[in-house]
Amino acid sequence: MRAAIKFLSAGYAAAIYAFIFLPVIVLVVFSLQSTAFPIPPFTGPSLRWYKAVLGDARLTSALANSLLVAALSSFIAAALGFLAAWGFARFTLPGSALLRGLITLPLTVSYLIIGMGLLVLFNWAGLPKSLTAAGIGHVVINLPLCFAIIYSQMGDHQINIERAARDLGAREWQVLTMVTLPIMWPAIFASLFLSMTFSWDEFVISFLLTRFDTTLPVEIWNLLRSGLNPKTNAVGSMVFGVSVLLAIAFELILLRRKPA
Amino acid sequence: MSEALVEVRNVSHRFGATEVLADVSLSIAPGSYTVLLGPSGSGKTTLLSILGGFLVPSKGKVFIRGEDCTALPPAKRPTTTVFQDYALFPHMSVGGNVGFGLRMRRVARDERDRLAREVLAIVGLPEAFGRRPHQLSGGQRQRVALARALAVEPAVLLLDEPLGALDLKLRRQMQDELKAIQQRVGTAFIHVTHDQEEAMALANHCVVLNRGRIEDEGPPERIYLRPTSRFSATFMGESTIMPTADAWLAIRPEHLRLSREPGTTRLGEARVTAVVFQGGFKRVTAEATDGQAFIAKVPAETNVAPGDKVAPSCRAEDMIHLER
Numbered sequence: 001m002r003a004a005i006k007f008l009s010a011g012y013a014a015a016i017y018a019f020i021f022l023p024v025i026v027l028v029v030f031s032l033q034s035t036a037f038p039i040p041p042f043t044g045p046s047l048r049w050y051k052a053v054l055g056d057a058r059l060t061s062a063l064a065n066s067l068l069v070a071a072l073s074s075f076i077a078a079a080l081g082f083l084a085a086w087g088f089a090r091f092t093l094p095g096s097a098l099l100r101g102l103i104t105l106p107l108t109v110s111y112l113i114i115g116m117g118l119l120v121l122f123n124w125a126g127l128p129k130s131l132t133a134a135g136i137g138h139v140v141i142n143l144p145l146c147f148a149i150i151y152s153q154m155g156d157h158q159i160n161i162e163r164a165a166r167d168l169g170a171r172e173w174q175v176l177t178m179v180t181l182p183i184m185w186p187a188i189f190a191s192l193f194l195s196m197t198f199s200w201d202e203f204v205i206s207f208l209l210t211r212f213d214t215t216l217p218v219e220i221w222n223l224l225r226s227g228l229n230p231k232t233n234a235v236g237s238m239v240f241g242v243s244v245l246l247a248i249a250f251e252l253i254l255l256r257r258k259p260a
Numbered sequence: 261m262s263e264a265l266v267e268v269r270n271v272s273h274r275f276g277a278t279e280v281l282a283d284v285s286l287s288i289a290p291g292s293y294t295v296l297l298g299p300s301g302s303g304k305t306t307l308l309s310i311l312g313g314f315l316v317p318s319k320g321k322v323f324i325r326g327e328d329c330t331a332l333p334p335a336k337r338p339t340t341t342v343f344q345d346y347a348l349f350p351h352m353s354v355g356g357n358v359g360f361g362l363r364m365r366r367v368a369r370d371e372r373d374r375l376a377r378e379v380l381a382i383v384g385l386p387e388a389f390g391r392r393p394h395q396l397s398g399g400q401r402q403r404v405a406l407a408r409a410l411a412v413e414p415a416v417l418l419l420d421e422p423l424g425a426l427d428l429k430l431r432r433q434m435q436d437e438l439k440a441i442q443q444r445v446g447t448a449f450i451h452v453t454h455d456q457e458e459a460m461a462l463a464n465h466c467v468v469l470n471r472g473r474i475e476d477e478g479p480p481e482r483i484y485l486r487p488t489s490r491f492s493a494t495f496m497g498e499s500t501i502m503p504t505a506d507a508w509l510a511i512r513p514e515h516l517r518l519s520r521e522p523g524t525t526r527l528g529e530a531r532v533t534a535v536v537f538q539g540g541f542k543r544v545t546a547e548a549t550d551g552q553a554f555i556a557k558v559p560a561e562t563n564v565a566p567g568d569k570v571a572p573s574c575r576a577e578d579m580i581h582l583e584r
Contacts, residue, residue, distance in 0.1 A: 160347035163314060167334040167341050168412060169364035182351040 024240060031233035038230045049234040059235055062219035065131055066200060069215055073138035074146075074195035080139070081146025082188055086180060089154040090162070100151075104144045114140055115208040122209070129211040137205035142195035149194070153187035186253050193250040197243050263326075265290040265448050266311065266416055271320030273306055273472075280306045281317070282472040288416070288465070293442050294450045295480075297459040297496065298469035304452045305420060307469070311450060312341045312418045325415055335364075338415035342422050346405040348393040354380070354404050355389040361412035379407040383441060399430050406438075410445060419451040423458065435461050456496050460484065468492045484512075490582050499580075500554045500572075502527065508582040515578035516556035518544065518564060524573040530554055532568045546570055 030038035034046035053059050087093070088100055106114060118137050127133055158180070165179045166172075181188070203217040210218060216239060223232050266288035273281040281303045288294050296304040309315040310322060313334035321330045329337045340361070349357050355376050362372035373389075380386055383403040393401055402422060409417055422438070423431045439462055442449045453459055459466050460480045468476040468483065468491070476483050476492035487493040490501060493510040500516055502509040517524055530546035537560065544564055546554040554572045558564065 157345065160343045160345055161349060163334070164341070164343060164347040164408075165349070165360070167312065167314075167339075168361035168408070169335045170360075171335070174364065179349060183349075185351075 027233050027240070028237045031230055031237040033230045033233070036230070038228055038233050049230040050238075052231050053235045053238065056231075059216070059219055059223075062214055062216045063238075065213055066216040069131055069135045069138060069206075070196045070199040073135040073199050074142060074192050076135075077139045077142035077195045078146045078150075078188055078192040080143050081191060082150050082181075082184065084143075084147050085151035085154050086176070088151060090159070104148050106140060107144045107148070111141060111202070111204040115205040118205070119208050129209055131210060131213050131215070133209040134206045134215060137209050138195075138199040138202060141202070141205065142198055145198070146191035146195055149191040150184060150187045153184065158183060190250050190254040193246050193253065197246040197250065200246065201239055201243055263290075264288060264323075265292075265325060266450070267323040267326075268307075268311070269321045269323070271307070271310060271317045271322065273303075273310065273315065273317045273319075280472050281310075284320070284469075284472070284474055286467060286474065286477075288448060288450065290415075290448055291446050292448050292465050293439065293463055294448070294465040294467060295459040295463035296450065296452045296467050296469060297454070297456060297463075299454055299495065301471070302469040303472040304454075304469045308341075308418050308420055308450065308452045311416070312339050313337050314341075339418055340409035340412060340414040341418040341420060342402075342405045342409045344421045344424055346393075346401045346425075348401055348404055348408070350393055352393075353389070354385070354391050354393065354396070357393065357404055358389075358407045358411050360408060365412065376407070376411060379411045380404075382410070382444065383407045384437065398426055399434060402426065402434060406441070410441075410447065414447060416448045416450060419449060421452055421454070423453070423455075431455075431458070432461075438462060459496070466496075468496060470495070486580060487582070493580065493582060498555050500556075502552060504581075507584050510580040510582055511574050511578060512580075513543070513555045513557040514541075515574050516554060517573050518546075518556060518558060518562070518570040520571055520573050524575050525579075527554070527572045527574065528552065529569065529571055532564060532566050532570055534566055535564055544570075546572065 029042060029044075031049055032044035032046060033042065034048055035043045084103060088096060093099065115137060118133070118140065122129075122133050161183065162175050162179055165175045170178065201217055202215075203221065206215040207218050207221065216235070220232060220235055220239070223229070223235070264287040266286070268284060268286040271281055271284045272279065280301075284303070284307060286307075296307060298304045306315065310317050313329070313332055313336075316331050321328060323329065324338055334341070349360065352360070355373060358376035358379055359367075359372040362375060367375070377386065377389055380389060383406050385400060385403050385407065388396065388400065388404065393404065396404065402425075406419075406422070419438075423434050426434060435458060438449075438451075451462060463480050466476075466478065466480045466483055467474055468489075470491045475489045476487055476496075480496070483492055483496050487496060487499075487510065490508050490510070493499040493508075494501065498513055499510040500513070502511070511527075516527075520526060528548050530548040530552070532544060532546045534545045536543045539560070541557045541560055542562060542564065544554075544556045544558055546556070548554070556572065564570070
């Protein structure tokens with residue numbers, strides 16, 4: 001009986017993980033195909049299609065664009081999120097709970113709605129479709145996330161530490177840069193890497209807000225319109241690889257607990 | 261007495277509708293060890309926060325070295341605070357912590373490291389300079405917090421229940437050291453606690469607070485032997501309190517006898533309710549038929565048990581008259 005339950009639960013777990021990871025595995029395996037179609041039988045392994053991706057100027061420039069947008073937008077989102085969290089945690093503001101709710105609200109709004117809203121707004125403001133516009137969109141979606149992560153880690157136990165710094169003569173900017181920021185590093189880095197991950201493979205907003213220069217997910221979508229091709233598998237695998245690296249960085253930083 | 265170092269004039273403070281300090285005036289001499297003693301909610305921590313500049317009182321003024329500091333921020337006053345939870349900077353070494361105040365005063369690195377080592381030696385932690393706060397024990401962190409606050413040579417050092425987080429044995433040990441350090445550096449210490457033994461051991465000036473008011477103030481010996489209010493007679497050590505026609509009589513437990521002895525006054529009859537053996541003595545509580553409670557400390561070898569009939573008495577000069 002025990003053994004049967006153990007067997008069943010192991011089988012169940014295996015099925016769940018297969019369900020989650022099989023598509024990615026198929027994607028990665030057929031990116032190593034040596035023939036022209038990403039369908040069985042498997043003819044690889046070969047790096048032919050990776051070479052093709054790296055030789056494709058449109059894809060490599062889209063890759064560079066994606067990296068740039070991800071890095072800049074997540075840096076801005078983390079910086080603004082940190083300042084907002086610090087403001088809410090350390091000062092009594094009128095309607096604080098309501099404002100805090102409002103700042104995290106975009107987390108619940110679909111990217112499509114946010115993208116459409118920004119499109120209309122940028123149109124009205126005269127900001128053309130561009131990587132800048134997409135980057136601003138990524139700040140909009142990632143700022144609430146950064147705020148939520150950093151705010152949750154900004155505990156009351158740090159209030160006295162900041163007070164001690166002030167008591168010893170630190171000015172407000174010194175308290176922020178020499179005490180609050182170093183103590184909050186893990187949460188700030190974690191939110192930075194998570195935002196990078198989200199910006200890196202975000203499609204809808206980039207699709208709506210860019211035109212000539214665009215990001216990698218949008219370029220992949222362009223590629224897919226002309227049918228399946230191991231090149232799309234190869235570039236998809238690369239996107240997946242970078243996401244995994246960012247996610248690992250996030251986990252390492254957030255889950256690494258310092259001794260108390 | 262020399263001129264006051266700290267002068268608190270008619271300070272009142274309220275949080276919303278609650279008055280936590282009511283017209284408190286206090287004067288603190290240079291080089292003194294002042295203990296603000298009171299139960300929780302007595303306003304002692306609020307008073308310390310006002311002295312440290314973390315709170316601006318609703319009313320009244322605070323002068324330090326003759327200068328009006330009432331609304332001056334903590335950084336600009338000649339005070340530093342040792343926080344109850346130590347509030348050490350976790351990302352800096354012990355040396356970095358102790359030198360922080362000097363760094364804010366733009367003291368060059370070599371000089372501040374030298375001074376930090378000096379202060380660490382004073383608090384008995386000369387070897388901790390390069391270590392991190394999380395590598396230290398509670399008692400050691402306490403010393404680092406003390407060293408950090410002393411390093412900038414404040415005129416007044418404020419300590420907010422500094423020994424509250426330590427276990428009893430360590431607390432008694434740190435008490436002796438605090439007193440020795442204070443005498444060595446000569447800085448005025450103002451120390452908040454609810455522990456009356458701590459107050460008696462440390463203070464040369466004890467301020468008993470209750471419900472935002474100063475109940476009693478003076479040397480601890482005087483407050484213990486001749487308390488001026490019913491509150492300080494029961495908070496600073498225990499007392500038997502007996503009503504008289506227009507006032508209260510307080511008798512310290514060590515002065516209460518359980519039987520009539522030559523030269524003592526009889527206080528009635530009572531039945532023993534509890535006997536607690538405490539090593540050097542027994543703590544006896546008794547109750548008369550009219551509900552009057554008695555507390556006595558008797559020699560450990562005294563033969564007494566719950567239910568015994570006793571006749572409490574004491575010498576007339578040991579009765580303390582308290583105004584109602």
